[in-house]
Amino acid sequence: xxxxxxxxxxxxxxxxxxxxxxxxxxxxxxxxxxxxxxxxxxxxxxxxxxxxxxxxxxxxxxxxxxxxxxxxxxxxxxxxxxxxxxxxxxxxxxxxxxxxxxxxxxxxxxxxxxxxxxxxxxxxxxxxxxxxxxxxxxxxxxxxxxxxxxxxxxxxxxxxxxxxxxxxxxxxxxxxxxxxxxxxxxxxxxxxxxxxxxxxxxxxxxxxxxxxxxxxxxxxxxxxxxxxxxxxxxxxxxxxxxxxxxxxxxxxxxxxxxxxxx
Numbered sequence: 405x406x407x408x409x410x411x412x413x414x415x416x417x418x419x420x421x422x423x424x425x426x427x428x429x430x431x432x433x434x435x436x437x438x439x440x441x442x443x444x445x446x447x448x449x450x451x452x453x454x455x456x457x458x459x460x461x462x463x464x465x466x467x468x469x470x471x472x473x474x475x476x477x478x479x480x481x482x483x484x485x486x487x488x489x490x491x492x493x494x495x496x497x498x499x500x501x502x503x504x505x506x507x508x509x510x511x512x513x514x515x516x517x518x519x520x521x522x523x524x525x526x527x528x529x530x531x532x533x534x535x536x537x538x539x540x541x542x543x544x545x546x547x548x549x550x551x552x553x554x555x556x557x558x559x560x561x562x563x564x565x566x567x568x569x570x571x572x573x574x575x576x577x578x579x580x581x582x583x584x585x586x587x588x589x590x591x592x593x594x595x596x597x598x599x600x601x602x603x604x605x606x607x608x609x610x611x612x613x614x615x616x617x618x619x620x621x622x623x624x625x626x627x628x629x630x631x632x633x634x635x636x637x638x639x640x641x642x643x644x645x646x647x648x649x650x651x652x653x654x655x656x657x658x659x660x661x662x663x664x665x666x
Contacts, residue, residue, distance in 0.1 A: 432460050443473075451475055465489040471506070476597075476621070479536040483508055491516055509534025511548070517555070525553045532566070546570040547588075558595060565589035569606070580630055580645045580657060584608040590615070597621050610636045619663065628657040 436458040443453040457469025471483040486506035501523070506513045511530030517523030529548050532538045538545060551564035566588040577583070590604030597620060604615040611633045617626025631654055632645065648655040 432458055435460060435466065452477075463489065475537065478540065481508060481535050481537065483513060515553075522557070523555045525555070527551050527553070544570075544572045546572070559593060560595075561591065561593045563591045578644075579628065579659070580648070580655065581608065581610050581613070581632060581641060584610045585613065601626060610641070615659075617659070622663050624659055624661060624663050626659040628659055630655040630657060 436455050440453050440455060443451060452474045454472045454474070455468050455470070456472070457467075459467050461467065466488050468486040469484065471486050473480045473483070483506040486504070488502045488504045491501040491503040501516055501518045504513070504515045504517065504525070508527060508530045511534065512528045513525065513530075514528075515523055515525030528550050530550070532545050532547050532549055535549075547566040547569040549564055549566045551562050553560055553562040569586050569588045571582050571585060585606045585608035587608070588604060588606045591602045592604065593600045593602065599619040601615055601617050601619070606613045606615065612631045614629045614631075615626060616629070617624065619626070630645065630648070632641075634642070634653065637645070645655050648657045650656050
């Protein structure tokens with residue numbers, strides 16, 4: 405009986421000891437440095453993370469005032485009010501995972517990551533203008549985006565929707581009907597320095613379009629397939645679309661070249 409009591413006491417003492425080591429022996433600056441280094445290595449040197457206001461709490465939780473994720477030395481997104489803590493969701497499978505939460509502007513971010521690199525993240529009602537990589541394009545793109553993003557190794561796959569899309573920029577007028585579109589949804593994947601746009605549908609008051617292609621670094625190789633309601637087009641719109649006709653009611657607009665600010 406005494407041996408059993410001693411064994412139980414030892415089992416209880418192990419997590420207590422680990423917790424004490426976490427609280428008193430692991431400096432927050434070391435944890436912050438390890439996280440930033442892991443992001444740098446996973447992104448092949450093109451992705452970096454800087455953390456502001458980092459702190460650790462009990463039960464292996466971490467918090468940060470802001471996470472700044474950068475691609476090719478340019479800010480991609482800032483996550484504020486960030487927190488992460490161990491999740492028991494997959495503990496029965498012997499997998500260690502972290503539950504994460506934060507804000508992008510006024511929109512929420514939440515997810516669960518299976519260490520070292522797999523996981524899922526959901527963003528809800530995030531303003532496009534609050535995503536640095538989008539606002540830096542300078543195209544006057546507005547709306548709220550919600551997305552479900554799966555991570556596996558160095559690849560991320562996202563399904564997203566923007567139900568209140570607004571594109572109000574004269575510099576986009578070369579794209580037929582671009583300022584008439586008011587909603588967007590679709591899927592894309594990101595691997596290393598390439599964004600593959602698998603299928604993005606865009607709808608508006610004058611028709612429907614589908615965007616496909618890829619962006620490698622800042623070079624676009626895409627096409628916009630436009631299927632307008634021809635009876636709603638004015639003379640100028642019909643003339644612009646006419647240059648891209650493939651068949652009656654079907655037009656393909658090539659979108660190739662560098663993307664400024666990307």
